[in-house]
Amino acid sequence: MLIITCPWCGARPETEFRYGGEAHIARPADPSALTDQEWADFLYNRTNPKGLHAERWRHIHGCGRYFNALRDTVSDFLVTTYKAGEPRPENSRPDVEGSGR
Amino acid sequence: MVESPSVITPLAAANPLTALAAVSRDIAAARLAALGDAARLAFRGREAAIGPAGEAFGVALPREACRFNAANGRFAFWLGPDEWLLLVPDAEPAPLFAAIEAATSGLPHSLVDVSARSVGIEVAGEKAAFVLNQGNPLDLSLGAFPVGMCTRTLFHKAEIVLVRHAPDVFHLDVWRSFAPYVWELLEDARRELA
Numbered sequence: 001m002l003i004i005t006c007p008w009c010g011a012r013p014e015t016e017f018r019y020g021g022e023a024h025i026a027r028p029a030d031p032s033a034l035t036d037q038e039w040a041d042f043l044y045n046r047t048n049p050k051g052l053h054a055e056r057w058r059h060i061h062g063c064g065r066y067f068n069a070l071r072d073t074v075s076d077f078l079v080t081t082y083k084a085g086e087p088r089p090e091n092s093r094p095d096v097e098g099s100g101r
Numbered sequence: 102m103v104e105s106p107s108v109i110t111p112l113a114a115a116n117p118l119t120a121l122a123a124v125s126r127d128i129a130a131a132r133l134a135a136l137g138d139a140a141r142l143a144f145r146g147r148e149a150a151i152g153p154a155g156e157a158f159g160v161a162l163p164r165e166a167c168r169f170n171a172a173n174g175r176f177a178f179w180l181g182p183d184e185w186l187l188l189v190p191d192a193e194p195a196p197l198f199a200a201i202e203a204a205t206s207g208l209p210h211s212l213v214d215v216s217a218r219s220v221g222i223e224v225a226g227e228k229a230a231f232v233l234n235q236g237n238p239l240d241l242s243l244g245a246f247p248v249g250m251c252t253r254t255l256f257h258k259a260e261i262v263l264v265r266h267a268p269d270v271f272h273l274d275v276w277r278s279f280a281p282y283v284w285e286l287l288e289d290a291r292r293e294l295a
Contacts, residue, residue, distance in 0.1 A: 001238065008166045008182055013238040015255055061255050063166070063181035 002076070006059045007067050007083045020056030022046045023068040024088055050074060052096070054088045057081070070096065116220055117280045121288075130228040131291040133284070136221030136272065140194035142187040142201065146210030151183075154212075157204035158187055158197065169251045169264065178251045178262060186262060186274070190221075219262075220280045222273040224287065228294055229269050235290035236283075237261075243268060259283050 002014040028034055028042055047053070053073050058066045070079040070089060079096050080089055089096050118135035125133055144154055144162070155161040160177045162185050163170045169178040178186040189197060194216045201212055224232055230241035236257040240246060251264040259282055262274035275283045 009252065010166075012254075015238075061260050062253050064184065064253075065181060 002078060004057065004069065004078055005081050006062060006065070007081055008063045008065055009059060012059065012062060016059060016061040018058045018060045020058050020066060023054040023056045052079065052091060056084070117277055118220060118222070118284055121281060121284050125288065126295060128291055128295050129226060130294040131224060131226040131232040133287055133291070134223040134225070135284075136223055137191060139188050139190040139216065139221060140192040140197055141214075141216045141219065141274075142194060142198060143213045143215045144185045144187055144201070144210065145181075145183050146205065146208065147183065150205045150208035150210035153204040153208065154185075154201050154210065157201045160187075167250050167252045169249060176264075178264065180251075180253050180262070186215075188274070217277070219274045219276050222275060222280070222284060222287070223270065224273065225267075225270045227269050228291070229271050232287060232290045232294075233263070233271060236286055237263070239263075241265075256283050257286050 003011050004014055004017050005011050006017075025042070028038075031039065034042070050073060053071050055069055055071060056066055057069050058064070066084050067081055068084060068086070068088070069081045071077065072079060082089065091097060116135060116138075122133070122135040146154060151162050151164075155177065158175060158177060160170045160172045160175045162177050163179045165179065166182075167179055169176055171177075174189065176188045178188065180186055187197070187201075194214045198212065198214055205212070230246075233256070234241060237254055239252075239254060246265055248265050248267055251262060253260065253262050255261065256263075256273065256275070259275060259279040261283065264272040264274070266272060273283065
């Protein structure tokens with residue numbers, strides 16, 4: 001079982017959480033100005049990286065909050081978590097770089 | 102022909118654990134008890150409404166994560182950064198509801214009477230944490246889950262609010278239809294202690 005650190009509640013078991021998809025995808029301010037391809041990219045196309053991935057999680061059986069996590073998709077290691085609205089931690093940050101490998 | 106009962110008992114008065122509690126064995130290491138009725142209010146609000154709601158309730162709403170405040174038999178449990186469960190055993194919810202609603206009038210908030218939604222279970226005894234850990238992976242040592250802590254979590258597949266009132270006294274608040282499920286799994290977990 002993964003131990004996920006909720007930014008509010010601390011370390012909690014994986015079963016209390018729901019996955020929420022890729023993080024930092026902002027809805028376009030003016031959807032009607034987009035081409036069909038750009039709209040499809042926003043709706044459906046994701047980065048699917050091999051390595052560090054910023055993604056949303058929800059502590060649904062806890063405080064109910066959405067937050068963001070940086071997870072390594074190779075090792076399934078959760079590098080760090082941070083509150084929604086905060087910027088994605090730099091890959092060069094000491095606690096991020098090389099962790100989970 | 103089966104006679105239909107002349108009096109229909111309202112749902113709120115029927116505790117789903119009455120029959121199970123009546124045949125429950127007394128095991129001193131982990132006692133189970135079905136708690137009585139209580140007024141329960143779910144409060145969610147923006148910053149401006151939090152203070153007035155606490156004043157009207159008589160217990161300040163805790164701002165620290167996973168902690169509860171208590172005074173005069175009233176409890177305010179932190180469930181989320183903007184969400185609290187207000188609980189008063191053996192009380193009518195209507196006057197509490199009216200007092201808080203009056204104090205937060207015009208401020209962004211939501212207040213819902215959820216008194217009949219859930220029922221309370223007490224697990225008490227030196228093996229209480231051990232019994233709860235059969236269906237919940239949280240670290241229930243006093244360092245990680247001190248007295249005064251509360252949290253929403255899971256017991257097996259049912260969502261519960263878990264509260265530690267004393268080193269070996271826990272209260273569970275569980276949705277009414279899940280209560281027999283949780284109770285019987287607690288019974289199963291403590292069977293070896295008899």
